[in-house]
Amino acid sequence: MMKTRRKFSIFPQIENTVFFEVTIGIIANTVLLLFHILIFLFKQRPTPLDLTIGQLALIHLVMLVTVGIIATDTFGVRDWGSDFPCKSVIYVYRLMRGLSICNTCVMSIIQAVTLSPRNSYMAKFKHKSIHHYPCCLIFIWVFNMLLNGRFLVSIGATPNVTSHNLVFVSESCSQWPINYLFRYIFFSLVNIQDISFIGLMALSSGYMVSLLCRHKKQFQHLHSTSFSSKVTPEGRATRTILLLMGFFMIMYFLDCVSFFSSGVLWKNDPIKHLIQMLLGNGYATICPFVLISTEKRIIRWLKFRC
Template sequence: SAHLLLFISPQVLTTCLFSSTKMNKNRLSSFIDIRNAFFSEVAIGILANTILLLFHAHNFLLEHRPKSTDLTIGHLALIHIVMLLTVAFMATDTFGSQKTWDDIQCKLVVHLYSSMRGLSICATCLLSVLRAITLSPRNSRLAKFKPHSSHHNLYCTLFLWVFNMFISGYFLVSTVATPSVTSAHLLHVTESCSLCPVIHFLRYVHFVLRTFQDVCLLGLMALSSGYMVTLLYRHKRQTQHLQSTKLSPKAPPEERATQTILLLMSFFVVMYFLDITVSWFSRKLWDIDSVHMCVQMLVGNGYASISPLVLISAEKRIIKVLKYIW
């Protein structure tokens, strides 16, 4: 039985349904050190994302002129909080729980986790695009896309939630409670939940939609990041040219904020492809060593746990408050 398929990236997860793999379920609970590292990662991620969410929610609701990215960063932090809480709930069942889940619990938990993973890449891409638009000069074509109201971001956020909930609806059909079904074709997600074979059409539709979404979003991130790098390069040359004058192009905080977003995009891409790589090797080596599944759990949720630390490090106000508290 293949363990923890939901920790695999969405498109790899669907691919796993076409293969039959086995692993010793009892061995997973013996990796105490990796289990503790996983829960430590989740705890740090939830704390960091909560701090980030509160800070940007305060800016968006109470500041006179909130930044265009406040809502998006707050939304990304909320997604990661829900995602980490869900995966921690799943891990308690994976690492050995006395209480078994029923069909409804399995369907809801698996569906929610898959939706949050999809929303994570959507919000990350949206953050990159918004930053590129904000940084663009007034005479550029992108300037007309600058949001004049927070309602535009809210509508976009609502659409992303509906779309990802719809795609992840596949798991409402395919997820079952393991004790209620007996079949050699089940693919285990946790001790209590499994994925059962469903109509091939639904399987392919889910795979195509997830792959199409990820390819498009990764492409947008690459384009927006390349555009920001170009603008930063031009800005640096312009700054050097104007050093002898009193003119000042853009404020240094703008440049630092852009560099932070670029760092976040780079980190996301690295973790995304590392997750796919580890997932692929896990599927190939499940019969040999189940420790790869534990490593996959750590890698699969690394971005959700570390990304808020990257964003917090760029916010001097948050750092000052944390230093004051501690």
């Protein structure tokens, strides 16, 4: 245990990089969340997209806070020493990761429905989405809470004795092996969820790209080229979400490659552990900056506050 902590202490830049990413992400998500709370308080009917973005900011905020707590244990700043902190922190972190994927997918689908023309098949879902959104939200939360419930059983404090059956999660926490059948069921459900939501993201993104290309051709045909570069608010929001979809898929793919290539023995290589942490939380840190930079309401609000 002490050898690993000493190994991390040799690389102070690793600790500084991780905490810098976490701090920047927490600040950006807090600003984004506060803005959408104000929208909810002062706007009579916030759109499902506003609610989804606000919820995504909250999810990423909680996720980065738990990452910071895990990092304090990983770098030897604080030793948890008991089962309860391990179970609760790891459970919340995994829950937020699952909800991040789901809400990113929901955000993409909502924007695709909003962008669809009135005579399209998707148009009839515009009004239904407002009524079905709470049910969809409850289902996503309940499903992810149940799916990640396995961590409340399998995660515990790392014992003093060495064991080859343990999977190290952080310095103080390890994952005990569970029954093969349950492990296979949970692994299958997690992969089905990830593949399904990423597939829906890809389909909705492709649909939005086709709508934008069609709209651009119609706009250039009806108007002179001097006005063809004008971007509507819907088009600007769609391009922002498309940018986030692309960035999310790239970071998710790199995170999976990093995890499966290095295995669970990250403790033997601090550099690989740094790469895993940066890739695993990169989307939660960059996402609010992309949303803030393209949202004129937030920019005006920040200028007014400053």
